Amino acid sequence: MHILLDGKSLSESIRDQIKTYVERITSRGYREPSLAVVLVGDDPASHIYVKNKRKACERVGIKSLFYHLPQNTKVPELLDLIASLNSDESVDGILVQLPLPQHIPQEEVILSISPKKDVDGFHPENMGKLVARIEGGFIPCTPLGIDLLLKHYNIDLKGKNVVIVGAGFIVGRPLALLMLWRDATVCVCHIHTKDITQYTKKADILISATGVPHLIKRDMVKEGAVVVDVGISKVGEKVLGDVDFERVKDKVYAITPVPGGVGPMTVTALLLNTLQAYRQNMNLKDGDL
Numbered sequence: 131m132h133i134l135l136d137g138k139s140l141s142e143s144i145r146d147q148i149k150t151y152v153e154r155i156t157s158r159g160y161r162e163p164s165l166a167v168v169l170v171g172d173d174p175a176s177h178i179y180v181k182n183k184r185k186a187c188e189r190v191g192i193k194s195l196f197y198h199l200p201q202n203t204k205v206p207e208l209l210d211l212i213a214s215l216n217s218d219e220s221v222d223g224i225l226v227q228l229p230l231p232q233h234i235p236q237e238e239v240i241l242s243i244s245p246k247k248d249v250d251g252f253h254p255e256n257m258g259k260l261v262a263r264i265e266g267g268f269i270p271c272t273p274l275g276i277d278l279l280l281k282h283y284n285i286d287l288k289g290k291n292v293v294i295v296g297a298g299f300i301v302g303r304p305l306a307l308l309m310l311w312r313d314a315t316v317c318v319c320h321i322h323t324k325d326i327t328q329y330t331k332k333a334d335i336l337i338s339a340t341g342v343p344h345l346i347k348r349d350m351v352k353e354g355a356v357v358v359d360v361g362i363s364k365v366g367e368k369v370l371g372d373v374d375f376e377r378v379k380d381k382v383y384a385i386t387p388v389p390g391g392v393g394p395m396t397v398t399a400l401l402l403n404t405l406q407a408y409r410q411n412m413n414l415k416d417g418d419l
């Protein structure tokens with residue numbers, strides 16, 4: 131391995147810059163940016179992610195408003211809350227933590243969030259901008275975090291074979307669109323793909339987002355590839371990624387660790403999206419600050 135793609139340290143440096151920006155803007159009399167975080171139910175992992183997101187907001191001076199609704203919340207109650215957040219001018223971004231309890235239709239909830247406040251980038255208007263390569267929409271946080279990480283380490287994507295394992299709504303599908311936007315040749319493998327190794331072995335850049343611990347073995351990776359691991363699974367006391375890091379690391383040019391790779395970049399991308407929502411809401415232009 132030549133390079134460890136260190137999302138933790140890149141995140142710290144981006145968050146320092148965000149903090150400086152927020153301090154500067156508030157010292158000039160503007161209000162602080164704000165993010166409303168909505169959590170429905172008691173999924174333990176979601177609780178941890180939400181706690182981390184709120185802590186990250188507070189550290190950079192973004193106000194976080196937290197709405198914790200019970201597991202048996204009725205759909206209209208959640209939609210009413212979102213409607214009131216949509217019309218509250220002091221709220222810049224709205225995030226509904228996924229997954230939602232089974233009785234709540236995810237699509238209906240996502241559609242109810244104002245695209246201007248959709249800092250997760252899941253609303254079809256923002257996904258559409260990703261398809262059409264229109265600047266100014268919100269890019270989903272994990273794909274944006276990966277893009278920033280690859281850019282920071284000067285990993286060029288133009289004409290490269292990017293193979294994504296996992297076609298989920300939060301990572302795989304929007305990431306494929308973003309990689310296409312970066313002029314990569316993109317292949318997406320999913321649960322019905324036969325013999326994924328034939329694809330992964332051809333990847334210049336292999337990105338796995340399945341949540342299956344150690345799915346990606348040494349013989350599935352091309353020599354000198356860049357490997358990005360989005361998976362996080364708890365196995366006993368251990369946190370494992372999708373990639374068998376110890377056996378893969380000396381075969382590749384660059385690889386992300388788990389933890390400390392893509393995870394912190396996801397949260398940092400959320401802070402950047404919230405800042406973007408704030409600047410658009412406050413009508414701030416680049417020259418203003």
Ligand SMILES: Nc1nc2c(c(=O)[nH]1)N[C@@H](CN(C=O)c1ccc(C(=O)N[C@@H](CCC(=O)O)C(=O)O)cc1)CN2
Pocket residue numbers: 179225226227228229250271272300362369388389390391392393394396397
């Ligand atoms: N509304 C959303 N819901 C969900 C999203 C999302 O982007 N928006 N993504 C995932 C979970 N997720 C953020 O919500 C997330 C997962 C993991 C991490 C992270 O920092 N991981 C650490 C390891 C943490 C551990 O030890 O368990 C790391 O990789 O270093 C951040 C965010 C589903 N839901």
